Amino acid sequence: MASILDILNTNLGKELINKASGKTGVPLNNVSSVLGMVLPLILGNFKNKIQEGYTESLNEMLEEAPNPSKFMRVFSDKETEDLLECGSNYGEMILGENFNSIINTISDSLNVDKAAVQEITTICIPVVIAILSIQKKKENIKNDEIEDLIDSALGSSSKYNNSFFDTIFNIKNNPNIIPEASAMVIGKKNKKDSILKGYTGGK
Structure with missing residues (x-):
């Protein structure tokens, strides 16, 4: 099955890694490792918020996400600043009191500066929200x-x-890419216990 980590193998993911590396000075492979840990955490905390009863406000956030398509394009320097500003607002809502614990855990695990981990996390949050927002509209997904x-x-x-x-590959006129992409990830998921455990919203 597909997962959010599959974006790291797309042009979008590579651009995100390059932009975060350029902004923080962290090597590309370390940025990729940070994203590999933090992307599921963003979703996991989103799920936790739903289970805590914040479905309506989170639904509004997806409905009102500013220019989600912009965050799915190649990022200019200006758009990176937009990502940071938007990510800061979303991060407070989604990660809340877990934010510092998540940053500290990832930083300690990967030996990456805490400030850099925080900035990488902040940059990628709007991209995750953009993906969910676009999917929600495409699928006409209801609150429940x-x-x-x-x-x-x-x-x-x-x-x-x-x-x-369709969203992460920005598919326009090539419907065949969907089964091809599906085949690309089938059988590649090896589930392991996360050192972050409950932060991901899973068991």
């Missing part, structure tokens, strides 16, 4: 289905795989 969307992005379900691939 948002958790299913999160599960799909976490790789726990294949329900919304097609719109996920």
